[in-house]
Amino acid sequence: xxxxxxxxxxxxxxxxxxxxxxxxxxxxxxxxxxxxxxxxxxxxxxxxxxxxxxxxxxxxxxxxxxxxxxxxxxxxxxxxxxxxxxxxxxxxxxxxxxxxxxxxxxxxxxxxxxxxxxxxxxxxxxxxxxxxxxxxxxxxxxxxxxxxxxxxxxxxxxxxxxxxxxxxxxxxxxxxxxxxxxxxxxxxxxxxxxxxxxxxxxxxxxxxxxxxxxxxxxxxxxxxxxxxxxxxxxxxxxxxxxxxxxxxxxxxxxxxxxxxxxxxxxxxxxxxxxxxxxxxxxxxxxxxxxxxxxxxxxxxxxxxxxxxxxxxxxxxxxxxxxxxxxxxxxxxxxxxxxxxxxxxxxxxxxxxxxxxxxxxxxxxxxxxxxxxxxx
Amino acid sequence: xxxxxxxxxxxxxxxxxxxxxxxxxxxxxxxxxxxxxxxxxxxxxxxxxxxxxxxxxxxxxxxxxxxxxxxxxxxxxxxxxxxxxxxxxxxxxxxxxxxxxxxxxxxxxxxxxxxxxxxxxxxxxxxxxxxxxxxxxxxxxxxxxxxxxxxxxxxxxxxxxxxxxxxxxxxxxxxxxxxxxxxxxxxxxxxxxxxxxxxxxxxxxxxxxxxxxxxxxxxxxxxxxxxxxxxxxxxxxxxxxxxxxxxxxxxxxxxxxxxxxxxxxxxxxxxxxxxxxxxxxxxxxxxxxxxxxxxxxxxxxxxxxxxxx
Numbered sequence: 230x231x232x233x234x235x236x237x238x239x240x241x242x243x244x245x246x247x248x249x250x251x252x253x254x255x256x257x258x259x260x261x262x263x264x265x266x267x268x269x270x271x272x273x274x275x276x277x278x279x280x281x282x283x284x285x286x287x288x289x290x291x292x293x294x295x296x297x298x299x300x301x302x303x304x305x306x307x308x309x310x311x312x313x314x315x316x317x318x319x320x321x322x323x324x325x326x327x328x329x330x331x332x333x334x335x336x337x338x339x340x341x342x343x344x345x346x347x348x349x350x351x352x353x354x355x356x357x358x359x360x361x362x363x364x365x366x367x368x369x370x371x372x373x374x375x376x377x378x379x380x381x382x383x384x385x386x387x388x389x390x391x392x393x394x395x396x397x398x399x400x401x402x403x404x405x406x407x408x409x410x411x412x413x414x415x416x417x418x419x420x421x422x423x424x425x426x427x428x429x430x431x432x433x434x435x436x437x438x439x440x441x442x443x444x445x446x447x448x449x450x451x452x453x454x455x456x457x458x459x460x461x462x463x464x465x466x467x468x469x470x471x472x473x474x475x476x477x478x479x480x481x482x483x484x485x486x487x488x489x490x491x492x493x494x495x496x497x498x499x500x501x502x503x504x505x506x507x508x509x510x511x512x513x514x515x516x517x518x519x520x521x522x523x524x525x526x527x528x529x530x531x532x533x534x535x536x537x538x539x540x541x542x543x544x545x546x547x548x549x550x551x552x553x554x555x556x557x558x559x560x561x562x563x564x565x566x567x568x569x570x571x572x573x574x575x576x577x578x579x580x581x582x583x584x585x586x587x588x589x590x591x592x593x594x595x596x597x598x599x600x601x602x603x604x
Numbered sequence: 605x606x607x608x609x610x611x612x613x614x615x616x617x618x619x620x621x622x623x624x625x626x627x628x629x630x631x632x633x634x635x636x637x638x639x640x641x642x643x644x645x646x647x648x649x650x651x652x653x654x655x656x657x658x659x660x661x662x663x664x665x666x667x668x669x670x671x672x673x674x675x676x677x678x679x680x681x682x683x684x685x686x687x688x689x690x691x692x693x694x695x696x697x698x699x700x701x702x703x704x705x706x707x708x709x710x711x712x713x714x715x716x717x718x719x720x721x722x723x724x725x726x727x728x729x730x731x732x733x734x735x736x737x738x739x740x741x742x743x744x745x746x747x748x749x750x751x752x753x754x755x756x757x758x759x760x761x762x763x764x765x766x767x768x769x770x771x772x773x774x775x776x777x778x779x780x781x782x783x784x785x786x787x788x789x790x791x792x793x794x795x796x797x798x799x800x801x802x803x804x805x806x807x808x809x810x811x812x813x814x815x816x817x818x819x820x821x822x823x824x825x826x827x828x829x830x831x832x833x834x835x836x837x838x839x840x841x842x843x844x845x846x847x848x849x850x851x852x853x854x855x856x857x858x859x860x861x862x863x864x865x866x867x868x869x870x871x872x873x874x875x876x877x878x879x880x881x882x883x884x885x886x887x888x889x890x891x892x893x894x895x896x897x898x899x900x901x902x903x904x905x906x907x908x909x910x911x912x913x
Contacts, residue, residue: 313707313710313711374894374897377897377898377901378897380706380707380710381642381706381707381710382848382901384642384844385845385847385890385893385894385897386893386897388841388844389845389887389890389891392887393890396884396886399883512841519711519714523711562726565722565723565725566722566726567722568718568719568725569718569719569722569723569726572714572715572716572717572720572721572722573715574715575711575712575715575718576697576712576715576719579711580697580701583708
């Protein structure tokens with residue numbers, strides 16, 4: 230009735246290939262973006278419940294946006310290219326620490342060669358993006374084994390990245406500028422004169438990053454390269470026989486995915502945490518991202534958002550609901566319950582709906598197109 | 605001579621601790637061989653078995669049972685728990701996923717891992733529980749030839765003995781019994797095995813049960829070494845490089861891989877560690893596995909990977 234493309238005629242090829250060909254989709258997305266960009270800051274400014282509270286922005290919306298961005302990166306690799314990765318946390322860490330080093334000035338002592346390399350401190354925006362590029366480089370490096378091995382074997386290779394970089398950032402003091410505690414502080418977030426400080430500013434900054442990268446990812450996956458990734462995912466040997474170069478397809482997937490994950494890592498460190506330790510990016514982070522992608526939907530750009538929202542909101546619900554009902558649970562029980570619920574949900578989704586919540590939404594759309602008539 | 609003595613001590617310690625990795629890796633190999641499932645949950649199963657054992661043991665001893673009876677009852681109880689787990693996993697996770705590809709099965713075992721970790725800690729508690737089954741003191745060997753002798757941990761020797769017995773038993777089970785043969789058929793091709801009349805759900809139950817019992821054995825040794833605690837699950841991750849090096853489908857491979865990883869990481873820690881900052885143990889095994897993957901993807905003893913369209 231409402232969601233039907235009847236009467237929307239496409240008269241040009243570009244209209245036919247538009248990113249959202251159906252008007253209702255465009256309107257919904259536009260409304261969502263308008264709410265996110267204008268509505269939330271306004272509501273927060275005028276202290277309308279619940280947007281007036283710092284807690285919502287700082288502890289829910291901010292991590293939601295950044296983790297959704299990271300999950301988009303993971304989804305490009307796992308969901309679109311079919312290369313399983315257990316090392317996403319490491320790539321977030323690489324993005325974060327590279328951005329940190331570039332943002333505070335890089336000094337490489339090469340006394341044995343007779344000279345030192347010094348790069349002055351870069352502004353925040355270039356250091357975040359270059360952090361992403363560093364992560365992409367390392368991603369390509371660890372993607373090389375994927376040309377010979379796949380599936381579970383690759384999972385172990387990415388696990389090697391995870392543990393190696395955990396150690397590197399913990400034990401090599403150069404990366405933390407010789408901080409005695411091993412914890413480092415982000416430089417001032419000055420974006421060409423815009424000093425990002427209050428929660429609402431941080432929120433808007435992340436929102437800009439997420440919007441830009443989500444659009445970029447959406448366009449990538451429906452273009453030439455995205456189709457190559459999907460062909461590799463569905464059957465790599467057949468794809469190779471059709472003339473798709475696995476080297477190019479797999480390594481670009483690793484590069485793009487690690488780039489996005491690296492940028493999100495830098496944002497996580499700079500914008501969300503402010504000061505952080507290597508523990509912020511350990512194996513649990515990698516598994517968390519993988520869960521977001523599985524729960525949200527493998528092979529979709531909408532999925533990571535749903536997955537991130539779900540994973541962030543479930544613990545809060547577990548905290549709130551029983552205490553509202555008068556049976557407060559101990560924090561320990563809540564953690565264990567979380568484990569059980571996530572685990573069983575993953576098994577359930579893999580069995581019943583391997584494409585996650587995003588697939589449920591597209592099914593609902595299909596139903597809505599016909600509603601209220603059977604066909 | 606002092607250096608050589610030190611080398612020998614680290615090598616022996618490393619080899620014996622490698623056997624302990626092999627104990628965990630064995631569980632992986634069993635399930636992979638028999639069902640083609642790469643079981644991420646093996647570590648959680650070790651945790652569950654350990655917790656079930658140590659908690660029931662504490663309870664029985666506190667209620668005045670003699671120690672040896674308590675141990676036997678505790679082991680039986682933990683075994684029953686593992687059997688129930690095997691049945692649940694088969695019934696609710698793997699059964700509905702028959703004929704899916706390996707990656708889906710792998711991810712479903714990650715889900716199972718989380719359920720097992722959460723449930724076992726919720727039921728049995730989440731502290732560190734000491735377990736005293738094996739002697740934990742040490743022998744000093746060759747005191748005449750080396751100053752100070754060579755320190756060998758008794759527990760590690762026990763671990764080695766147990767691993768040897770397990771491997772022999774499993775080898776006989778796989779090669780000589782009808783069930784073992786059916787297991788290998790299922791690993792080759794789910795659908796083909798089903799079509800010749802092998803009851804696939806029964807086979808999967810058996811193999812998860814056996815892996816659960818191997819996890820129980822691993823839990824007794826690891827629990828004595830570290831106490832039964834959550835960090836035991838990370839040992840399972842250590843078993844992954846062991847498998848890569850040894851090959852996913854080979855029981856001797858799991859043992860040799862464990863030995864290589866154990867000795868390699870202890871030697872690297874002992875001799876390289878002081879130069880590049882300690883803690884190499886943490887990642888050495890994985891990087892070693894990465895190197896093996898690049899040269900010989902099927903591992904040292906694995907069957908050649910052949911792909912068909």
